[in-house]
Amino acid sequence: MIRLPSPPRTQEGLRASAPALQANCFSNAAPLPIMQLTPPVQWGIAGCGWVARDYVAPAIAAAPAACLLAVCDPDSLARQRIGDGEPGITRHADLAGFLATPGLEAVYVATPNHLHRPIVEAAARAGKHVLCEKPMATSLADAEAMVATCQENGVLYATAFDQRFQARHRRLGELVQEGRLGEITAVRVHYACWTPADWSPPTTEGTHDNWRVDPARAGGGAFIDLAPHGLDLAQVLLGEPLLEAKCLFQRRVFDYPVDDGAALVGRFRSGALLLLNVAYNCPDHFPRRTLEVIGTRAMAIARNTMGQTPGGTLHLVEAASGREEPVVIPADEDISPFAAGIEAFSHHLRSGGLFSYPPAHDLHTMRLLAAAMQD
Numbered sequence: 001m002i003r004l005p006s007p008p009r010t011q012e013g014l015r016a017s018a019p020a021l022q023a024n025c026f027s028n029a030a031p032l033p034i035m036q037l038t039p040p041v042q043w044g045i046a047g048c049g050w051v052a053r054d055y056v057a058p059a060i061a062a063a064p065a066a067c068l069l070a071v072c073d074p075d076s077l078a079r080q081r082i083g084d085g086e087p088g089i090t091r092h093a094d095l096a097g098f099l100a101t102p103g104l105e106a107v108y109v110a111t112p113n114h115l116h117r118p119i120v121e122a123a124a125r126a127g128k129h130v131l132c133e134k135p136m137a138t139s140l141a142d143a144e145a146m147v148a149t150c151q152e153n154g155v156l157y158a159t160a161f162d163q164r165f166q167a168r169h170r171r172l173g174e175l176v177q178e179g180r181l182g183e184i185t186a187v188r189v190h191y192a193c194w195t196p197a198d199w200s201p202p203t204t205e206g207t208h209d210n211w212r213v214d215p216a217r218a219g220g221g222a223f224i225d226l227a228p229h230g231l232d233l234a235q236v237l238l239g240e241p242l243l244e245a246k247c248l249f250q251r252r253v254f255d256y257p258v259d260d261g262a263a264l265v266g267r268f269r270s271g272a273l274l275l276l277n278v279a280y281n282c283p284d285h286f287p288r289r290t291l292e293v294i295g296t297r298a299m300a301i302a303r304n305t306m307g308q309t310p311g312g313t314l315h316l317v318e319a320a321s322g323r324e325e326p327v328v329i330p331a332d333e334d335i336s337p338f339a340a341g342i343e344a345f346s347h348h349l350r351s352g353g354l355f356s357y358p359p360a361h362d363l364h365t366m367r368l369l370a371a372a373m374q375d
Ligand SMILES: NC(=O)c1ccc[n+]([C@@H]2O[C@H](COP(=O)([O-])OP(=O)(O)OC[C@H]3O[C@@H](n4cnc5c(N)ncnc54)[C@H](O)[C@@H]3O)[C@@H](O)[C@H]2O)c1
Pocket: 046, 047, 048, 049, 050, 051, 052, 072, 073, 074, 075, 078, 095, 109, 110, 111, 112, 113, 115, 133, 134, 135, 160, 162, 201, 209, 225, 307, 308
């Protein structure tokens, strides 16, 4: 069962969103009643690797408002493995043939980062709406160009921040907005993993090309790969932008030419602080996916909620008593965050209403990333 986000409190129109940060574009969306849409939005996926195969294609299959029409990847094994080899999906090696698929409406871009810009722009010029993986691009200039091209061609652009749609994060955002935690003083995020130079995704067959440690294709290392999630999520949860951020980088364990860890400190408009630690040098068996929101009335602790899957735990610790209680999420809401995000985007395309996460929000996050990397 899918629950959809509500329209935002304030929203930019599809064509109107100037890249400048809007004062309250960091809305925290609440669920809406379930809506069955007919006909479903016809999706294509460009890039059939790990995230597309294990999360995006299953999410499109699970989302009532979406269906998978076509895929594109130069790698024939990757093309074939996606969507369980379903014969109804057309499989393309070339982008032009993929974009010319009759009926194709929206494209999910899941290629290495340096290809986001050319594929987003080609899709936009072909009149397709775009949901693009994070980071938006390997540079701020590319990200700005992508959004401009989508606006010029009248198509919706959004970044596929799945963690916005994780059920525990959505509930936590509601608790923050309701004042349940009191005045927020800080958000602490530890999001890390073990990524040696020869790393390959858990379910990938054959030799994997680990583009993540190639600066030209990734745009950086652990920081550009992992920090966008924490930066975006913290702003969504608090419903306000970070106004400034500073970062220290490390190359501590691995000798590849990108950072294997970083620590960022930032300040929100309200004065709350963000402490974000990301790493490729953290053994996978350690606790390494932790989100804490600290307020004057209560502190929220989410464990193993950051990532690609539903589940994890969320607890509140009371300031007055120190008592820790779990926040229970109904089983029917604890769905794939990718499915919930694709459902929300598809619903927006069909309803023509306002979308909760305008590109200005994502460009603001890209500016923070770019500024931190230049320091
Ligand atoms: N949201 C998340 O939690 C999450 C998780 C993993 C990856 N990602 C993002 O998803 C994107 C893909 O990462 P991945 O881990 O799936 O990478 P991957 O290496 O497993 O897959 C990338 C795929 O893109 C294909 N490709 C290369 N050039 C192409 C082209 N010109 N056209 C179409 N396909 C092309 C490759 O053949 C490969 O199959 C990255 O931007 C990454 O940052 C996000």
